[in-house]
Each structure stands twice: as C-alpha cells, then as structure tokens.
Amino acid sequence: AQSVAQPEDQVNVAEGNPLTVKCTYSVSGNPYLFWYVQYPNRGLQFLLKYITGDNLVKGSYGFEAEFNKSQTSFHLKKPSALVSDSALYFCAVRDSGNAGKSTFGDGTTLTVKP
Amino acid sequence: DTEVTQTPKHLVMGMTNKKSLKCEQHMGHRAMYWYKQKAKKPPELMFVYSYEKLSINESVPSRFSPECPNSSLLNLHLHALQPEDSALYLCASSTSRTAYGYTFGSGTRLTVV
Numbered sequence: 342a343q344s345v346a347q348p349e350d351q352v353n354v355a356e357g358n359p360l361t362v363k364c365t366y367s368v369s370g371n372p373y374l375f376w377y378v379q380y381p382n383r384g385l386q387f388l389l390k391y392i393t394g395d396n397l398v399k400g401s402y403g404f405e406a407e408f409n410k411s412q413t414s415f416h417l418k419k420p421s422a423l424v425s426d427s428a429l430y431f432c433a434v435r436d437s438g439n440a441g442k443s444t445f446g447d448g449t450t451l452t453v454k455p
Numbered sequence: 456d457t458e459v460t461q462t463p464k465h466l467v468m469g470m471t472n473k474k475s476l477k478c479e480q481h482m483g484h485r486a487m488y489w490y491k492q493k494a495k496k497p498p499e500l501m502f503v504y505s506y507e508k509l510s511i512n513e514s515v516p517s518r519f520s521p522e523c524p525n526s527s528l529l530n531l532h533l534h535a536l537q538p539e540d541s542a543l544y545l546c547a548s549s550t551s552r553t554a555y556g557y558t559f560g561s562g563t564r565l566t567v568v
Contacts, residue, residue, distance in 0.1 A: 375556045384459075384545050384559035385498070392554045431497055437553045441486055442511060445497035 343368040345415075345432045347446035354422045354453055362417040362449045364432030373435040374415045375443070376406055378428045385431060391415060402426070422453045457482060461546050461560035469568055470536060476563045478529040478546030487529045488557065489521060490545040498545055504529060505551060536567045 345366045354360045366372055373392055377385040389400025396408045406417045417430060432446040459480045468474050478487065485506050490498035503511035504523045512521075518540075520532040529546055543564055547557040 373553045377556070377559075382543075382562075382564070384461075384547075384561045385557070387556040387558065390554070390556055429495065435553050435556075441505075441549065441551060441553050442488070442500055442503055443557060448495065448497050450495070 343434050343436060343444055345374075345434050345444060345446040347430075347432055347449045349449050350447075351450050351452070354451070356424055356453050356455050357421050360419050360422040360426070360451065360453070362430050362432075362451060364415045364417065364446060366413050366415060366432075366434050368434055370437060372408075372415075373437065374406075374408065375433045375435065376400065376404070376415075376417050377431045377433060377445075379431065379448075380428050388417070388430075422451075424453050424455055427451055427453045457558065459546055459548055459558050459560035461544075461563050463563060464561065465564045465566075467566045467568060468533065468536065470538075472536075473532070473534045475533065476531040476544055476546075476565075478531075478548075478560055479527055480548045480558070481527055482548065482558065483526075484548035484550055484558070485526060486549050486551050487523065488547040488549075489529070489531055490547065492543045492545055492562070494543075502531075533565075536565075538567050541566045 375390045376388040391408045399405045433443045435443045487504045489501040492498045502521045507523045522530040543562045545562045546560045549557045
C-alpha cells in the first residue's frame with residue numbers, strides 16, 4: 342500500500358525567510374506526488390505535482406518541491422515566506438490504479454510570523 | 456469553468472432528518488470523490504465515482520448514500536446521522552489520468568445535533 346508521512350505537525354518561520362515542509366513517501370512503482378494547501382474553512386487547493394522528469398518542480402504562489410528518489414522525499418519549499426502563506430499543507434500520493442484515489446499525509450500547519 | 460461547486464456551504468440537521476449534499480463540476484472530469492474531514496486532520500476518502508459508476512466505497516456506513524446522476528453532478532444523501540458525523544464534507548473531481556491532481560470544492564460544513 343502506498344503512503345506519505347509528514348513528520349512535522351507545525352512549522353514556524355519568520356516572514357522573508359525560506360521555508361521547508363517535509364514529506365516522505367512509500368509506493369510500489371512510480372510515485373505520483375502532490376502538494377495541496379488548505380486555508381481555514383476552505384477546500385484543498387492544488388499547489389504542484391511530481392510525475393516524472395526534473396527533480397525540482399515549480400508550482401503556484403512561488404512554491405517549489407524537490408523530489409529525491411534515494412531518500413523517498415518530496416519536500417515543499419519557498420525561498421521567501423509570506424504571512425499569507427500561513428495555512429495547512431498536505432502531501433499526497435495518487436494511486437496509478439484503484440480508481441486513482443489519493444492518500445494524504447496528516448498535514449503540517451505552517452505559521453509565518455511578521 | 457475550473458471550479459467544483461458544493462451546496463449548501465453550511466448544514467445543521469437533526470439525527471432523524473434526511474438531507475442531501477450536492478456537488479457540481481463542468482470541467483469534463485470523469486472521476487469524482489467524496490471526502491470527510493475533521494478539524495486539522497487529513498481528508499478521509501468515502502466514495503469514488505469513475506465514469507458515473509461507484510468504484511470505491513471505503514466501508515462507509517449506510518446512513519451515507521452517494522449518487523451520481525450524470526457526469527457533472529455528485530450527491531451525498533444523509534439519513535439518521537450521528538453527532539460524530541459532524542465534519543467538513545469535501546467533493547473533488549479529477550481526470551482519470553493519474554498525472555493530474557484533484558480540484559476540490561470549498562466543502563459543506565455539517566453539524567448534526
């Protein structure tokens with residue numbers, strides 16, 4: 342069975358500093374990895390994905406993620422954090438079969454302080 | 456149209472009531488999903504519809520009954536719910552191709568009293 346893990350419940354950074362939100366994965370076969378963001382009382386919004394190709398993928402709102410096959414990681418990064426980036430972030434892996442269902446990590450709350 | 460629209464946004468219902476949640480998308484996505492989410496927790500998959508057919512039921516109690524009348528609509532019928540069913544119910548859609556992410560609706564905040 343496929344799974345993702347987000348080892349940190351909470352990440353705190355100062356505005357303007359770089360941020361990293363960690364994710365590790367376990368899949369059989371090729372990984373289809375995604376990051377989503379959720380603001381309070383809203384649904385999840387797609388940020389970026391890794392399917393194949395370059396290990397550094399760029400997404401919405403200045404976010405990027407680095408895929409590392411040897412470490413089975415897919416960490417979310419941003420060079421300069423904004424207060425408005427404060428939200429709940431989920432890493433997910435999508436099954437290539439099984440109706441394409443996605444499995445989500447437990448989520449990481451990012452707080453960016455002014 | 457790149458949105459998934461869910462109605463109502465908020466719903467309060469008694470344990471003996473019958474209500475329905477509605478989800479609509481016009482992106483041509485042929486896979487649609489119902490998720491249940493408790494506060495600060497990840498979404499939990501309930502049902503998957505693929506090409507209007509139910510393909511996954513994650514052992515959801517029968518008091519939740521999904522329906523997919525056509526490729527754009529997804530309903531979740533609720534009956535005799537329990538207070539612990541109070542949660543944010545999210546609908547999502549996607550292409551059937553694994554390389555694409557989901558588009559989520561904003562959800563229905565359900566409170567069972």
